[in-house]
Amino acid sequence: MGSERRSIGIGLLGLGVVGAGVARILQEKAAVYARQIGYPLEIRRVLVRDPKKPRDVAVDPALITTNVREILEDPGVEMVIEVMGGEQPAYGYLLEALQAGKFVVTANKEVMAKHGAELLATARQRNVDLLYEASVGGGIPIIAPLKRDLLANDILSVTAIINGTTNYILTAMSRGVGSFDEVLADAQRLGYAESDPTNDVEGIDASYKLSILATLAFHMDVHPEHVYREGITKLAERDFAYARELGYAIKLLAIARKRDGAVELRVHPTLVPQDALLANVDGVLNAVEIEGDLMSRVLFQGPGAGSLPTTSAVVADALDAAVSISNSVYWPHSFRREAGLRVVPIDDVRSRYYLRLRVADQPGVLARIAGVLADARISIASVIQRELEGDGTAELVMMTHEAPEADLRRALDGMRALEGVDAVETMLRVRP
Amino acid sequence: MGSERRSIGIGLLGLGVVGAGVARILQEKAAVYARQIGYPLEIRRVLVRDPKKPRDVAVDPALITTNVREILEDPGVEMVIEVMGGEQPAYGYLLEALQAGKFVVTANKEVMAKHGAELLATARQRNVDLLYEASVGGGIPIIAPLKRDLLANDILSVTAIINGTTNYILTAMSRGVGSFDEVLADAQRLGYAESDPTNDVEGIDASYKLSILATLAFHMDVHPEHVYREGITKLAERDFAYARELGYAIKLLAIARKRDGAVELRVHPTLVPQDALLANVDGVLNAVEIEGDLMSRVLFQGPGAGSLPTTSAVVADALDAAVSISNSVYWPHSFRREAGLRVVPIDDVRSRYYLRLRVADQPGVLARIAGVLADARISIASVIQRELEGDGTAELVMMTHEAPEADLRRALDGMRALEGVDAVETMLRVRP
Numbered sequence: 001m002g003s004e005r006r007s008i009g010i011g012l013l014g015l016g017v018v019g020a021g022v023a024r025i026l027q028e029k030a031a032v033y034a035r036q037i038g039y040p041l042e043i044r045r046v047l048v049r050d051p052k053k054p055r056d057v058a059v060d061p062a063l064i065t066t067n068v069r070e071i072l073e074d075p076g077v078e079m080v081i082e083v084m085g086g087e088q089p090a091y092g093y094l095l096e097a098l099q100a101g102k103f104v105v106t107a108n109k110e111v112m113a114k115h116g117a118e119l120l121a122t123a124r125q126r127n128v129d130l131l132y133e134a135s136v137g138g139g140i141p142i143i144a145p146l147k148r149d150l151l152a153n154d155i156l157s158v159t160a161i162i163n164g165t166t167n168y169i170l171t172a173m174s175r176g177v178g179s180f181d182e183v184l185a186d187a188q189r190l191g192y193a194e195s196d197p198t199n200d201v202e203g204i205d206a207s208y209k210l211s212i213l214a215t216l217a218f219h220m221d222v223h224p225e226h227v228y229r230e231g232i233t234k235l236a237e238r239d240f241a242y243a244r245e246l247g248y249a250i251k252l253l254a255i256a257r258k259r260d261g262a263v264e265l266r267v268h269p270t271l272v273p274q275d276a277l278l279a280n281v282d283g284v285l286n287a288v289e290i291e292g293d294l295m296s297r298v299l300f301q302g303p304g305a306g307s308l309p310t311t312s313a314v315v316a317d318a319l320d321a322a323v324s325i326s327n328s329v330y331w332p333h334s335f336r337r338e339a340g341l342r343v344v345p346i347d348d349v350r351s352r353y354y355l356r357l358r359v360a361d362q363p364g365v366l367a368r369i370a371g372v373l374a375d376a377r378i379s380i381a382s383v384i385q386r387e388l389e390g391d392g393t394a395e396l397v398m399m400t401h402e403a404p405e406a407d408l409r410r411a412l413d414g415m416r417a418l419e420g421v422d423a424v425e426t427m428l429r430v431r432p
Numbered sequence: 433m434g435s436e437r438r439s440i441g442i443g444l445l446g447l448g449v450v451g452a453g454v455a456r457i458l459q460e461k462a463a464v465y466a467r468q469i470g471y472p473l474e475i476r477r478v479l480v481r482d483p484k485k486p487r488d489v490a491v492d493p494a495l496i497t498t499n500v501r502e503i504l505e506d507p508g509v510e511m512v513i514e515v516m517g518g519e520q521p522a523y524g525y526l527l528e529a530l531q532a533g534k535f536v537v538t539a540n541k542e543v544m545a546k547h548g549a550e551l552l553a554t555a556r557q558r559n560v561d562l563l564y565e566a567s568v569g570g571g572i573p574i575i576a577p578l579k580r581d582l583l584a585n586d587i588l589s590v591t592a593i594i595n596g597t598t599n600y601i602l603t604a605m606s607r608g609v610g611s612f613d614e615v616l617a618d619a620q621r622l623g624y625a626e627s628d629p630t631n632d633v634e635g636i637d638a639s640y641k642l643s644i645l646a647t648l649a650f651h652m653d654v655h656p657e658h659v660y661r662e663g664i665t666k667l668a669e670r671d672f673a674y675a676r677e678l679g680y681a682i683k684l685l686a687i688a689r690k691r692d693g694a695v696e697l698r699v700h701p702t703l704v705p706q707d708a709l710l711a712n713v714d715g716v717l718n719a720v721e722i723e724g725d726l727m728s729r730v731l732f733q734g735p736g737a738g739s740l741p742t743t744s745a746v747v748a749d750a751l752d753a754a755v756s757i758s759n760s761v762y763w764p765h766s767f768r769r770e771a772g773l774r775v776v777p778i779d780d781v782r783s784r785y786y787l788r789l790r791v792a793d794q795p796g797v798l799a800r801i802a803g804v805l806a807d808a809r810i811s812i813a814s815v816i817q818r819e820l821e822g823d824g825t826a827e828l829v830m831m832t833h834e835a836p837e838a839d840l841r842r843a844l845d846g847m848r849a850l851e852g853v854d855a856v857e858t859m860l861r862v863r864p
Contacts (some may be wrong), residue, residue, distance in 0.1 A: 025584075025726065036583055139727035142578040150577055151468055152457075152747040277733065282714050294457065294744035295571035295734065300707065302730035312726035315584040329761045 007042040008249035008322045011071035011102075013093060015048045015064075016082035018042045018107060020057040020133075020319075022081060023313035027058075037322045043094050045086075046073045050083040053412070072096050079321050081314060082106040083134075098122040098130060103321040107134035107314055113208035117221040129330050137162060137286045139309025140302040143315070146216055146290060153292030155217040157257040159431070162209040164284035164304040165193045165200035166232050166252045170269070171282040174240040174249060180233060192284060203233035203267040206254045210267060213288070214256035217264055222256075228346040229266035239356060239426050242384065242397045243271055246354070249279035253431060262344045269432040271354050277301075278431075347406035352430035354382070354399055357415065358422040361387055361394040362391065365420035372418065376411035378403040393422060442502035445525060446516035447480045447496075449641075449815060450539060451565075452489040452515060454744035454750075459490075461747075468540040469754045474520035477503045479516075493537075501592050502513040504528050511753050513746060514538040515566075523547050528827050529613035530554040530562060535753040536860045539566035539746055545640035549653040561762050563749035568641045569594060571741025572734040573748070577699060578648055585724030587649040589689040592639040593750050596716035596736040597625045597632035598664050603714040604700070606672045606681060624716060634663035635699040638686045642699060645720070646688035650695050651770040654688075660778040660785045671788060674816065674829045675703055678786070681711035685863060703862040709733075711862075757783070784813070784862035788829055789847065790854040793819055793826040799853035801828065804850065808843035810835040824855060 012019060026033070026041055034040040043063060051064050071077050072093065080097040084090045084106065091111045097104050099122060106112065112135045113117070122129040133143045137160075146155075146386075150171040160166050165187060172183040185199070187193035199205045207227040214222040232252055243250050248271040257264040272279040277299050283385040286304025291297045303309040366385065370404045374382060384397040400408070408427070414422050439743050441720070442458075444451060457583040458465070458473055466472040475495060478670070503526065505510050512529040514536065516522045524542045527538050531554060538544065546687040555562040564577045569592075570763070578587075597619060616633070616725040619665045631637045638661040646654040664684055675682050678702040689696040702709040709731050718736025723729045754809035756762040791797045798817065804813060816829040831840050847853050 029584075140730055142583055144580055145573040145577050145619070146749055148752070149573055149744070151465075151751040152744050154460075221492065277712065278711070292744065294739070294740045295573075296741050298732070298734035299573055300730070300732055303728045306728070308726045309728050312584050312724065315726070316580055317584040319578070327761060329759060387612075429505070 001091070004332050005039060005326070007040045008037070008180045009042055009044045009074070009076040010076050010318070011074065011077040011080045011274055012264070013058070013071070013090070015046050015055060015059065015066070015079060015084040016085075017085065017123070017307045018083040018310045020048070020055055020286065020292045020312065021307045022314050023059050023085060024057045027047065027317055033171055033319060034356065037319060038326050039322070041318065041322055042301060044074065044077055047071055057179050068093055071116050074099060078325050079103040079104060079105065079318065081318055082108055082214065083314065084108070085110070085115060087111055094119055096128055097324060098128060101126045101128055101130045103325060104130045104149065105314055105321055106130070106132050107310060108132075109135040109208040109212060113211040114214060115226050116298070117275050118213055120213050127330060129321055129324055131321055132212070133317045135169060136212050136312035137247060137288055137302070138299050138306060139306045140286060140304065141311045141313070142213070142300050142384060143216065144215070144301070144316075145401045148345065149290065149292060150217065155258070155290060155292050157291040158210070158213045158217050159257075159278065159290065160286070161212065161251055161281050162252045162288065162290040162304060163200055163203070163252060163256050165197065166203075166206070167190070167286070168284045169194045169201070169279070170232060170235075170250055170252060173235065173237055174244070179237055180235060201233055203229045206252060207266045208310065210254035210256055210265065214263065214265055217256060217290070218258065218341060220263065221337070222265060224263050228266040228268070232269050234426070235269055236426065237394075242356065245384070245401060246382065247274050248272060248276055250428065250432070251281075254415040255432070257432065262342045264344045264349055266346065269428055271428055273431065274400050275345045276431070288334065310321060323330060347404065347409070350402050350404050351405065351432065352400055352402050353408055353428070354428040354430065355397065355424065356394045356426040357424050358388075359396050360390050360420040360422065365418070366418065367398065368418050369415055372411050372414040375402070375414070376407045378407055378411055434586060437471060437758070439468070439472045440757050441474055441506075441508040441510050442487070442750070443506065443509040443512045444475055444478045445512060445522070447478050447487060447489070447491065448515065448517075448856045450741045450746065451478070451515040452487055452744045454740045454746050455491050456489045457743055457747050459855070465751060469751060469775050471754070472493070473750065473754055475511055477504065477681070479503055482587065485654060489521055494673045500525055500829040504532060509534060510752065510757050511535040511537065514540055514655060515704050515746065515751055516596060517539070517542070519543055519546060526551055530558055530560060533558045533560055535560045535757060536562045537746055537749040537753055538562070538564050539742060540564075541567040541602070541637070541640040541644060548647055561753055561756055563753055564644070565749045566742050566745035568644050569720055569732070569734070570736040570738060571744045572718060572720065572732050572736065573745070574645070574720050574732050575648065577732070578645070580723065582725060583723060585726045587680055587690070587722060587724050589687070589723040590645045590649050590720065591689075591710065592642070592645065592686045592718070592720040593683055593710060593713050594686050594720065594736060595632055595635070595638045595684060596718060597629065598635070598638070599713070599718070600624045600716045601633070602667075602684060604666060606676070608669065611669055612667060622798040625838055627760060633665055634778060635661045635684060636698045638684060642686035642688055642697065646697060647771050648694065649688060649722070650690060650773060652695065652767070652773045654697060655702050658697050658775050660698040660700070664701050666858070667701055668858065671860070674784065674788065676779065678814070678831060679706050680704060680862070681706055682860065683711070683713075687864070689864065691776065693772065694774045696776045696781050698778065698781065701860055703860055709861070779836065779841070781837050782834050783837065783864065784832055784834050785840055786858070786860040786862065787829065787856065788821075788858040789798075789856050791826055791828050792852040792854065797830065800850050800852065801847055803841050804846040805832070806846070807846070808835070808839045810839055
């Protein structure tokens with residue numbers, strides 16, 4: 001458009017909670033943004049599924065369309081902002097927008113986790129940018145600082161609480177509010193959990209976000225299926241009490257960690273020492289800790305979801321893209337791929353472990369269990385044994401020293417086969 | 433230099449701990465950085481005071497100079513990295529470098545706090561960038577994210593622990609390690625405090641950093657003398673015990689806060705609720721909490737000092753500048769000034785207060801003190817009274833509800849004049 005430019009044309013895909021927030025903020029702050037960028041940002045078209053649905057934002061009805069072609073094929077749309085969510089049709093639209101040479105801003109973690117590498121490569125080929133700050137950590141600036149710090153640092157690890165629903169549930173359980181099912185029902189009533197909570201409580205959402213962060217941090221194509229994943233549905237209230245007694249909180253951590261030229265990728269409930277900052281990130285808050293060879297450990301913490309924080313991240317990206325568009329220049333961050341980086345199988349991950357077993361309250365059981373651990377060359381750090389409600393069973397909680405997971409699993413099989421061991425109720429890893 | 437470019441020429445001012453770190457990292461990571469930027473970063477000259485001093489970094493002796501003209505007048509030096517510290521001569525060198533059209537990276541908080549507005553204006557005129565990430569918060573990325581988030585958000589407040597020395601001392605005192613003087617002596621032995629600790633313990637260093645953050649956050653020229661400042665030298669160990677009993681930690685907070693079109697700017701020891709994240713930032717760590725109208729509260733936490741973290745911030749800035757230089761383009765962030773923003777005098781700041789008084793252990797004293805507070809229309813939230821070592825005196829600790837500071841100061845004068853009041857030992861504000 002060059003010297004005849006009058007504004008920067010935007011096509012908005014989606015007008016749900018975040019889409020309405022973006023439309024409203026672009027209107028409310030239009031004058032400020034225009035002064036900062038040099039041109040006004042102009043929404044030229046808004047794609048919706050149902051144009052009749054009442055919305056809590058005043059968008060000129062003439063802008064509303066149900067036909068995505070009116071956006072993808074309009075040369076006046078230089079930037080597409082996607083806030084529809086879900087893999088399809090969003091993925092197809094974004095790919096096409098990039099191929100058409102449009103800048104893209106997206107909040108879509110599923111698309112970025114599954115197709116990020118391809119979309120970023122397409123953006124590079126077309127010399128446009130694909131920005132996705134809102135896909136991880138809501139209002140927390142994490143993608144942009146990570147890109148920048150990456151330039152100077154080798155990233156050694158990313159450790160994150162990146163799912164607000166599960167952090168809300170774990171925080172409530174740790175405060176004795178109730179069982180998993182009870183707290184989940186509360187969260188659903190309050191709108192913190194969806195009616196089908198699978199994506200959150202099974203760690204799927206966290207594995208998407210970890211894939212996005214690890215792809216960026218380690219210069220490798222990480223897909224959600226590379227991430228070892230365990231959810232929080234099997235945790236019992238008593239695990240939180242024992243963890244506290246031992247000096248730990250239980251958090252659903254997403255961990256990506258370089259070790260000997262390979263990368264650990266895992267999402268699972270984890271014991272975190274009470275004095276660690278991540279142990280004190282409670283409720284729906286998110287936090288991401290980045291460890292670099294120069295910068296040491298830096299923590300970013302804030303609201304991981306919500307309309308306004310997510311809107312903030314989307315608008316910051318849109319303004320970034322607008323600067324590139326208005327200057328007709330864009331410098332692509334280096335997307336070098338590190339050859340030879342492989343994913344560590346969970347069997348080879350070394351960790352300390354928390355174990356809770358239900359055993360017969362009789363002599364010799366502890367000795368036999370200790371023997372099984374010794375055979376697997378796993379040493380015990382501490383033991384708590386408690387009688388249960390006089391039914392002849394006891395509860396045994398053990399913390400081990402570090403061992404490879406394969407050895408621990410073999411030992412657990414051995415314990416289950418022992419006389420006097422009713423069940424291995426819980427196995428949790430301790431934060432590295 | 434255009435198409436004939438072969439490298440990006442750097443002049444390094446200073447080869448102390450951070451300077452040596454920068455020189456070493458630019459050597460060690462030369463190949464990675466060259467791949468990312470497209471050109472190698474080449475140190476062409478290093479300014480030192482004493483060329484004979486032994487250094488723990490291998491810099492080609494031919495690059496060492498004691499004559500700053502060899503850097504400022506060399507057209508091959510496109511970027512000046514300043515890591516000398518101190519106001520002069522650094523300020524003069526930076527101004528001249530910018531006037532000569534060189535990009536500048538600095539870690540100098542004193543220069544940025546006192547002359548930042550002038551230097552940034554000079555950079556804009558010459559169409560170059562002045563980057564200063566390392567001047568606040570060491571390795572924590574805070575300036576760059578703040579610039580970016582500023583685009584989308586109105587910043588409402590900045591609340592920070594930005595001096596590692598004082599945070600180390602306060603953390604140790606809260607753990608009962610000893611008195612201020614004892615803990616300071618420890619910190620000096622460990623290298624966490626300088627032999628003349630004035631700049632740190634009186635909050636001067638924190639006021640520099642707050643000036644830099646507030647200038648950026650509120651689009652106004654904040655100078656250190658605008659910042660109300662109290663140090664930590666008068667805190668007693670018993671204050672930490674009382675604070676804990678009342679549910680608070682004591683932290684030296686730097687606070688910049690917009691209120692009714694004016695800005696509060698203050699550095700002072702502050703009671704922070706124990707469950708707030710800032711209360712749990714211990715030791716030499718730094719943390720900055722930014723509150724925006726969209727993004728809500730986001731916390732950045734990490735190592736506030738140290739050679740490698742500071743080097744990380746300087747090198748990240750240098751790479752940013754290199755990208756601009758190699759693309760021959762630079763987009764200046766908006767430096768709009770908000771007219772009419774004024775600084776709130778400390779007398780008008782409203783706060784809750786913690787008071788500790790030494791009083792005669794006799795009937796009627798508490799009633800007279802409560803009367804003085806009532807006359808100033810300050811209401812009491814809680815009271816602890818303790819007998820002291822049988823010498824006929826008692827200690828009275830009170831928490832008040834919110835009141836303007838002028839009213840509280842009048843009440844304190846009234847108390848000091850009361851019969852039975854020996855001394856007002858401590859007055860602390862509570863975090864807003």
